Every structure is written in C-alpha cells, then in structure tokens.
Amino acid sequence: MSLENKPVGRDAPPAHPPPTHLRVEGIQKRFGGVHALRSVDFEVARGEVMALVGDNGAGKSTLMKVLAGAYTADEGQFFLDGQPVTIGSPNDATDLGIQIVYQDLALCENLDVAANLSLGAELVKPGWGFLPHILQPLDELQMELKARKAIDRLEVRTLQSVRNKVGGLSGGQRQAIAIARAVGAESTVVMLDEPTAALGVAQTKQVLEVVKRLRETGHAVVYISHNMRDIFEVSDRICVLRHGGNVATYTTSETDPDKIVAAMTRGLDDGASRDDGANNAA
Amino acid sequence: MMGQVVMTGQTMQPEAQLSFLDRFRAMRETRFGAFVPVLLALAAIWAYFGLALPFYDLLSGEAESFRSIFLSPRNIYNLFMQSAVIATLAVGITIVLLLGDIDLSAAATAGVCAALLGVLVLAGVPGWLACVMVMAAGIVMGAAQGLLVAYVGIPSFVVTLAGLLGYQGLMQKILPTGNLNVGDEFVRGIARVLIPDLWGLAIGLICVAAFATLNLRKQAQRKARGLELDAPLALWGQVIVFSGLVITIILTLNAYRSLPLLLVLLVGITALLGWITTSTPFGRSLFAVGGNPESARRVGMKVKRIRVAAFGIVGLMAAIGGIFGASRFGSVSYTAFAGGSLLLEAIGAAVIGGTSLFGGRGSVWNAILGALVIGSLGNGLDLTGASAADKLMVSGAILLLAVAIDAVSRSGSNGGR
Numbered sequence: 001m002s003l004e005n006k007p008v009g010r011d012a013p014p015a016h017p018p019p020t021h022l023r024v025e026g027i028q029k030r031f032g033g034v035h036a037l038r039s040v041d042f043e044v045a046r047g048e049v050m051a052l053v054g055d056n057g058a059g060k061s062t063l064m065k066v067l068a069g070a071y072t073a074d075e076g077q078f079f080l081d082g083q084p085v086t087i088g089s090p091n092d093a094t095d096l097g098i099q100i101v102y103q104d105l106a107l108c109e110n111l112d113v114a115a116n117l118s119l120g121a122e123l124v125k126p127g128w129g130f131l132p133h134i135l136q137p138l139d140e141l142q143m144e145l146k147a148r149k150a151i152d153r154l155e156v157r158t159l160q161s162v163r164n165k166v167g168g169l170s171g172g173q174r175q176a177i178a179i180a181r182a183v184g185a186e187s188t189v190v191m192l193d194e195p196t197a198a199l200g201v202a203q204t205k206q207v208l209e210v211v212k213r214l215r216e217t218g219h220a221v222v223y224i225s226h227n228m229r230d231i232f233e234v235s236d237r238i239c240v241l242r243h244g245g246n247v248a249t250y251t252t253s254e255t256d257p258d259k260i261v262a263a264m265t266r267g268l269d270d271g272a273s274r275d276d277g278a279n280n281a282a
Numbered sequence: 283m284m285g286q287v288v289m290t291g292q293t294m295q296p297e298a299q300l301s302f303l304d305r306f307r308a309m310r311e312t313r314f315g316a317f318v319p320v321l322l323a324l325a326a327i328w329a330y331f332g333l334a335l336p337f338y339d340l341l342s343g344e345a346e347s348f349r350s351i352f353l354s355p356r357n358i359y360n361l362f363m364q365s366a367v368i369a370t371l372a373v374g375i376t377i378v379l380l381l382g383d384i385d386l387s388a389a390a391t392a393g394v395c396a397a398l399l400g401v402l403v404l405a406g407v408p409g410w411l412a413c414v415m416v417m418a419a420g421i422v423m424g425a426a427q428g429l430l431v432a433y434v435g436i437p438s439f440v441v442t443l444a445g446l447l448g449y450q451g452l453m454q455k456i457l458p459t460g461n462l463n464v465g466d467e468f469v470r471g472i473a474r475v476l477i478p479d480l481w482g483l484a485i486g487l488i489c490v491a492a493f494a495t496l497n498l499r500k501q502a503q504r505k506a507r508g509l510e511l512d513a514p515l516a517l518w519g520q521v522i523v524f525s526g527l528v529i530t531i532i533l534t535l536n537a538y539r540s541l542p543l544l545l546v547l548l549v550g551i552t553a554l555l556g557w558i559t560t561s562t563p564f565g566r567s568l569f570a571v572g573g574n575p576e577s578a579r580r581v582g583m584k585v586k587r588i589r590v591a592a593f594g595i596v597g598l599m600a601a602i603g604g605i606f607g608a609s610r611f612g613s614v615s616y617t618a619f620a621g622g623s624l625l626l627e628a629i630g631a632a633v634i635g636g637t638s639l640f641g642g643r644g645s646v647w648n649a650i651l652g653a654l655v656i657g658s659l660g661n662g663l664d665l666t667g668a669s670a671a672d673k674l675m676v677s678g679a680i681l682l683l684a685v686a687i688d689a690v691s692r693s694g695s696n697g698g699r
C-alpha cells in the first residue's frame with residue numbers, strides 16, 4: 001500500500017478528455033497519529049461523474065471534506081481550472097462553487113423543503129434596508145419559487161409540494177433535496193458522500209437519476225459509494241483510494257467491478273490487473 | 283392548509299389508511315394545526331369549570347339557578363390578568379425552547395428585575411427610566427447565561443440552574459425584607475390603565491382587518507406567481523375563527539371593565555416576537571439550530587451568537603414580566619417571583635402550548651394559550667375551593683400530558699428516516 005509501490009498504468013487518456021475543473025495534488029492530512037491522507041492526487045472535470053471508492057477508512061470522506069474546506073489539509077495544492085486556489089474554510093469552498101452533500105445530509109426536518117433549500121441564504125424582501133439583515137422580512141414566496149425551480153431542474157417527480165416538512169419525506173426525496181440545495185448555490189462541483197447507502201432500490205434509482213442530471217447540466221460530480229452497480233451505472237471514471245493513498249484511476253467503460261474490488265482490497269501490487277483502463281495515479 | 287401534508291413517494295400510504303396518529307401528526311405540522319390541541323384543552327377546561335360544574339350544582343340542588351361564575355366577564359378579566367405574567371415569561375422561554383435549550387432562571391430574573399424596579403422608583407428614578415434600566419438589566423442577565431452556554435459549552439440546563447440559584451440570592455440581597463411596595467404612577471399604570479370600550483373595539487377590528495388583509499393578499503400573491511394555493515376553506519376558517527375570538531374577548535372584557543393596557547402590551551410584544559421568529563432570517567435560524575445545529579453551522583449560521591441573542595430575549599421578557607407583575611400587585615415579593623411556582627408555570631405554559639422541549643417546533647402564540655390553560659386551571663380550581671395540593675397534582679398531570687403529546691408527535695417525524 002505504500003507510496004513507493006505506485007503502479008505505472010497505461011497513460012492512454014480518453015479520446016476527448018473533458019478539461020479538468022478541480023484538481024488537487026499531494027494532499028496530506030493527519031488526525032493526531034492517524035495518517036488519513038498520504039499525498040493524494042485527485043481531479044474531476046465538468047460534465048463528469050468521478051466515483052471515489054475504497055474500503056472503510058480509506059480516506060474518502062476525509063478527502064471530500066478537505067475539498068469542501070470542512071477540514072484543512074496539512075499539505076497540498078488546489079487548482080480550479082488550472083489556477084492555484086486556497087481552500088481553508090467552508091466559505092472558501094462555497095465561494096469557489098464547491099458544494100458537498102454530507103453522508104448525514106444535514107437537513108432540518110422541522111422545516112419545509114423550501115426553507116431547507118434556502119437555509120443560510122434566505123431571501124429577504126426589498127425595501128427594508130433600514131433593518132439589520134437578520135431582522136428583514138423573509139421573502140417566502142420567492143424562496144418557494146426558487147425551491148420549485150431547483151426541484152424541477154433535478155426532475156424529482158415524487159415530491160408533491162415544497163411546503164412539506166422534510167421530516168415527512170422518504171430517504172430518496174431527502175437525498176434529492178440535499179443535492180438540490182448543493183446545486184442551487186451556484187455550484188460547479190458537487191460532491192456526494194454515499195448518497196444511496198441507506199436507500200432501497202427504487203429510491204436509489206431516483207438518486208442516480210439526479211446524479212445523471214447533474215452531469216448533463218455540466219457539473220463536476222464526485223460520487224462516493226460502496227455499491228459497484230451504482231458506480232458502474234453512473235460514473236465516468238473511478239478513483240480508488242487505499243489506506244489513505246491513491247491506487248489508480250480507471251475509466252469506467254474500460255474496466256469491470258472485479259478489478260475495482262481487487263484494487264480496493266489489495267491494491268495493485270498484489271494481484272490486481274493493471275493493464276486495463278487504469279491510469280497512473282500520480 | 284390543514285389537508286396537504288400527506289406525501290406522495292415511497293413511504294406514502296393511501297390516505298384512507300392513515301391512522302389517527304398519523305393524521306394528528308400531520309395536523310400538528312401545519313401552521314395553524316399546531317394550535318388545535320391547546321385550543322381543545324382550553325375549551326375542555328372552560329367547559330368543565332364554566333358549564334359542567336354549574337350544571338351539576340343545579341342538578342344536585344346546591345344552586346337555585348344556572349350561574350357560571352367561571353365564565354363571567356369579571357372572572358375572565360381576572361383570569362387574563364392572572365395569566366399575563368406567566369404568559370410573558372412563557373413567550374420568552376419559548377424562544378430558547380425553539381433552540382432546544384431551556385431557561386430555568388427566567389422567574390428568578392423576573393424577580394431580580396422587579397426588585398430592582400422597586401428599589402429604583404423608591405430612590406426617585408422616574409418610572410419609565412426605571413423600566414428601561416430594568417429591561418437592560420434583564421437582557422444582560424439573560425445574555426450572560428447565553429455566553430456561557432454558547433461559548434463555554436455548558437448545557438443550558440446547568441447554566442440556568444446556577445442562574446436560578448444565583449438570581450434568587452441576588453433578589454434576596456436587593457430585598458432584604460422580601461417585600462417592597464411599588465407606588466410609582468407610571469409603573470402601576472401599566473396594569474391599571476384601561477382602554478376605553480370603543481377604542482378597544484376599534485383596536486380589535488383593526489387587528490381583524492389586518493389579519494384578513496395579510497392572508498388574502500398572500501393568497502393573491504401566490505396566485506399571481508403560480509404557486510400552490512391554500513385551501514379556501516382553511517383560509518377563511520382561519521380568518522373567521524381569529525375574528526370571532528378577538529371580538530368575543532374584547533366584548534367580554536368590555537362587559538366587566540375594559541381592555542387593559544397590560545394585555546395590549548403583551549399581545550403587541552408577542553406579535554413582534556412572533557413575527558421575528560417566523561418571518562425573519564433570525565427566526566429561521568432559531569428553528570434551524572433547534573432542528574439540526576450541525577446543519578445550521580454548515581450553512582454558515584452564527585450558531586453561538588444566535589444562542590446568546592435568544593437568551594438575551596428571554597432575559598428581556600423576564601424583565602418585562604417582572605415589570606408587569608410589580609405593576610399588577612403594586613408590590614414586589616420574593617414568593618411572587620423567584621421563590622414561587624412562576625418558573626414551573628411558565629415552562630409548563632410554553633410546553634402545554636405545544637412548543638417542543640426537543641427544539642425546532644413551537645410558537646410564541648402557543649405560549650399565550652398555554653399560559654391561559656395554566657391560569658384557567660388555577661382559577662377554576664380556586665373557585666371550586668380545591669386545595670393547593672389538588673392544584674399541583676392537576677397541573678402536573680396536564681403538563682405530563684402535554685409532554686407526552688410532544689414526544690408522540692416527535693417520534694412521528696423520526697419514523698420517516
């Protein structure tokens with residue numbers, strides 16, 4: 001698993017590689033004694049779904065949180081459209097258009113869909129500028145319209161009304177709302193952490209449709225999952241992490257689940273084939 | 283408004299199969315449905331003391347004719363005035379309950395503020411200035427506890443328990459004799475001034491007109507923007523129920539004396555806080571923090587400052603409660619505030635009103651209704667000559683019932699996960 005054993009895979013790029021949107025190099029992250037990320041490289045392009053896979057504790061969530069500014073990397077460089085940027089806080093990431101949908105969704109169940117979609121960025125009515133912003137009247141109707149649009153854009157058909165409390169929604173609907181919130185914020189990069197882990201078949205399908213919609217709308221999508229079926233249905237490339245380091249990045253159409261599982265569990269050095277679709281990780 | 287909470291989607295059941303509990307939960311989730319349980323409780327209590335007991339007396343021959351002392355204008359007037367201090371504190375406590383916190387020190391804060399008020403006016407400070415100073419003191423006392431909760435991370439239960447003890451002691455320091463008469467014209471005036479009958483009616487009609495206009499205008503705006511509409515039945519039902527209640531209350535109060543200024547102030551302050559909690563980004567953040575603090579933090583809400591502000595508001599409401607109490611009794615006593623049952627009655631009122639102890643759900647208007655429930659129980663039991671022991675036990679049972687309803691409604695929203 002150590003970095004000296006970096007595989008030298010095929011360097012053949014896809015026929016028309018989409019331009020990389022977000023790219024990071026040499027990300028290091030330690031939690032006390034735990035070396036969670038060991039010089040990880042990662043990239044994602046617009047209009048692409050990049051799956052991020054690895055065993056439990058491989059560092060997927062940590063990498064995602066570093067990209068979202070929730071954790072600060074100990075070392076590493078960030079590039080957006082080739083320009084170096086710094087991501088030191090969630091606000092930095094938001095300003096750069098990077099949004100994360102957390103594993104636990106972080107929705108307020110006691111508020112309705114429209115309120116959740118505008119949470120933290122509530123619209124206020126014009127003409128009350130003499131009051132401090134937090135005491136200006138909310139423009140609820142405008143927020144409802146905005147929510148309606150966001151939901152329609154993702155084609156979440158089962159949701160009847162944006163005035164329903166989130167507490168009464170199904171898991172798939174909640175996931176869709178969490179995604180809609182991330183997308184609504186002028187984002188270009190949307191990262192999803194195990195969005196289907198707790199869902200049944202039909203709801204998983206619903207979420208995968210939403211992810212595909214994100215690709216169609218030109219977002220750069222990072223998708224963490226354990227489910228090979230989902231990954232092969234939705235992703236364009238697959239980045240495998242193991243023990244906090246890169247294994248390789250595969251083009252989905254040129255590999256198969258067995259190879260990915262082998263790379264996840266054993267790495268490349270002991271047995272996994274490296275001749276197929278795997279690109280050099282570093 | 284009451285009908286459209288049923289969801290489509292994977293977890294949906296056909297409407298016909300919705301159990302009573304599901305319907306109940308769904309109703310509680312709507313904006314006005316949350317009032318239904320407490321209004322029913324109030325109606326039941328009033329029917330019992332106002333109709334059932336007098337009727338029983340008539341049948342058993344104890345009374346010669348049907349006379350409802352409980353529902354007489356005079357008693358209703360007293361009931362409202364008795365409940366006003368509880369309501370003021372309950373409205374404040376509701377704000378921290380929304381966050382999922384609690385304030386055990388509200389009554390003690392009210393006591394300190396009332397004592398301070400008494401001492402200040404005795405020393406010759408003009409009444410209005412003393413009131414302003416006392417309100418500032420209340421804000422500081424509340425916000426100080428908020429700082430400890432938000433920035434030091436001590437649970438609010440512990441901080442305000444310490445506050446309760448400390449402020450009780452402080453009140454005793456300010457009032458070594460435990461009692462002080464307040465004769466200041468301005469202060470006494472708050473509870474004594476009555477709005478002339480016609481003016482009272484005019485105020486009521488203006489409220490009704492404003493309520494109706496706002497509701498209808500909102501509906502028109504929804505239509506104009508192509509948003510889903512509220513059911514006309516629910517819309518007009520609200521307007522009619524609201525108008526009926528307001529006009530009946532004012533006519534009843536006019537039949538005894540008149541609309542007291544104290545109640546106008548209480549309703550006005552509650553309306554302001556109600557507006558802030560439901561219709562501003564600050565209010566939204568109260569609900570968000572109460573519902574999911576982590577979520578609020580991640581979307582960039584200043585959770586710590588919000589906590590401090592909320593505790594500041596409880597402090598302010600406690601101070602106002604202290605002023606109201608001093609004004610109504612014409613005196614400040616240790617037992618009327620810090621040392622008595624005021625705290626538990628105020629928290630009970632907020633919870634009976636339907637505000638969740640778990641945070642994220644409730645309304646200041648419900649606190650007023652809850653205070654009326656507590657006040658009506660006390661008043662009704664007093665009229666029947668029940669002992670203090672009976673009163674305590676009945677109040678405890680009602681509170682338990684309210685919390686049980688809260689817990690049942692809550693497990694409903696978790697079941698969807």
Ligand SMILES: Nc1ncnc2c1ncn2[C@@H]1O[C@H](COP(=O)(O)OP(=O)(O)O)[C@@H](O)[C@H]1O
Binds near residue numbers: 031034036063
């Ligand atoms: N906040 C944290 N504090 C300490 N250790 C952490 C923290 N977050 C993650 N880790 C550790 O970092 C490693 C990677 O975790 P994570 O990124 O959650 O893995 P994955 O999402 O791939 O399952 C694990 O060993 C985990 O225990």
Ligand SMILES: [Mg+2]
Binds near residue numbers: 060061
């Ligand atoms: Mg994880």
